[in-house]
Amino acid sequence: MKKMSAVMLISMLLMSLAVAQEVPKEYGKPLTVKKPTKISEILANPQTHDGKRVLVEGPVVDVCPKRGCWIQIGSDKEFEMIQFKVEDGVIVFPMEAKGLKVRAEGIVSVTTLTREQLIEQARHQAEEQGKLDEFKPESIEGPKTVIRLNGEGAIITK
Amino acid sequence: MPKIRWRKWNNILHRDIGYLVVALTVAYCISGIAVNHINDWNPNYRITKEFISIPPIHAESRDEIVAQARASLRLEKEPRNAFRPDPSTLQLFFEDKTVSIDLPTGNVLIERATPRRVLFEMNQLHLNRPKKLWTYIADLYALALLVVSVTGLFVLKGKNGITGRGAWLTAIGFVIPIVYWIYYISF
Structure with missing residues (x-):
């Protein structure tokens, strides 16, 4: 029994080490774009960047708490951020990434969502963040142009 | 055979x-x-929320706002980063928590995400x-x-x-x- 307990304890310790967070940490495909584009520039002129591959830099200001399937990257200008969305399970961002710096590469996507789509999206996000009780669909206005990056690779550093 | x-x-x-x-x-x-x-739940992280109040912050520059917030909250440790998602909110990111401050009211949300x-x-x-x-x-x-x-x-x-x-x-x-x-x- 003692031997069994020791084996289980060592296994758990090894497991923890195996998935420990190291920084810098690479996610997804290696970055190929050398010159970063300012997030403020993408947000100011979305149509000229739509469909283009870009590299952006900034702080991670929010992380999908359940699936790690998106991060919000703070812009170089105040009050602005951009969502970096990745395919579920392909890249999983940890919540510990909040506040760290990220270099992220992806394709700019500019879409116009109807009010109904925006409500559905907001409801989903509120559900993920456990804030469904604060969700107020009547406060959502639309249609609205949504700019995000369909993410392919990222490096998170201190 | x-x-x-x-x-x-x-x-x-x-x-x-x-x-x-x-x-x-x-x-x-x-x-x-x-x-x-x-x-129905978060299988990876236990997220705890703590709500507290500090005096409202009316400073102009970001550095001043951060300094006032840290002083009011007695946060000696340097945050990893600070971010303002909108004019009335300041977020301070620490290794173990995120502090969100509603500047005009001084309402503070301290959120901790601990891996299960x-x-x-x-x-x-x-x-x-x-x-x-x-x-x-x-x-x-x-x-x-x-x-x-x-x-x-x-x-x-x-x-x-x-x-x-x-x-x-x-x-x-x-x-x-x-x-x-x-x-x-x-x-």
């Missing part, structure tokens, strides 16, 4: 590979149930987050599980074996997913 004692070898394989896969099967089962209900001990690690392995070498270990585990399930069919002979009761139970195991799939694509 000597008689091949295939059942003996079948049972040895079933027993020994069975021992090998116990740990991962238990881990994957627990993680499977946990992740299956991801819409052991379950977090199980989920990471189950969802193959480490990738690289773990992909091949997981493949080997799947093959081992296949061997255990197939050899399991032939462990017993007689009325409780695959030619008797075992056949019915195995058939039920096939029927459940097939019937559900037909129902799923029909409605």
Whole structure:
């Protein structure tokens, strides 16, 4: 029994080490774009960047708490951020990434969502963040142009 | 020609590979149930929220706002980063918490996300987050599980074996997913 307990304890310790967070940490495909584009520039002129591959830099200001399937990257200008969305399970961002710096590469996507789509999206996000009780669909206005990056690779550093 | 004692070898394989896969099967089962209900809870992190109040902050520059907030909250440690998602909010990011301050009211939300001990690690392995070498270990585990399930069919002979009761139970195991799939694509 003692031997069994020791084996289980060592296994758990090894497991923890195996998935420990190291920084810098690479996610997804290696970055190929050398010159970063300012997030403020993408947000100011979305149509000229739509469909283009870009590299952006900034702080991670929010992380999908359940699936790690998106991060919000703070812009170089105040009050602005951009969502970096990745395919579920392909890249999983940890919540510990909040506040760290990220270099992220992806394709700019500019879409116009109807009010109904925006409500559905907001409801989903509120559900993920456990804030469904604060969700107020009547406060959502639309249609609205949504700019995000369909993410392919990222490096998170201190 | 000597008689091949295939059942003996079948049972040895079933027993020994069975021992090998116990740990991962238990881990994957627990993680499977946990992740299956991801819409109802967060299987990876325990998120705690604390609400406190500080005096409203009316400073102009970002540096001043951060300094005032840190002084009011007695946060001696330098934050990793500070961010203002909108003119009335300041977020301070620390290794173990995120502090969100509503500047005009002084309402503060302190959010801590702590990985759920052991379950977090199980989920990471189950969802193959480490990738690289773990992909091949997981493949080997799947093959081992296949061997255990197939050899399991032939462990017993007689009325409780695959030619008797075992056949019915195995058939039920096939029927459940097939019937559900037909129902799923029909409605």
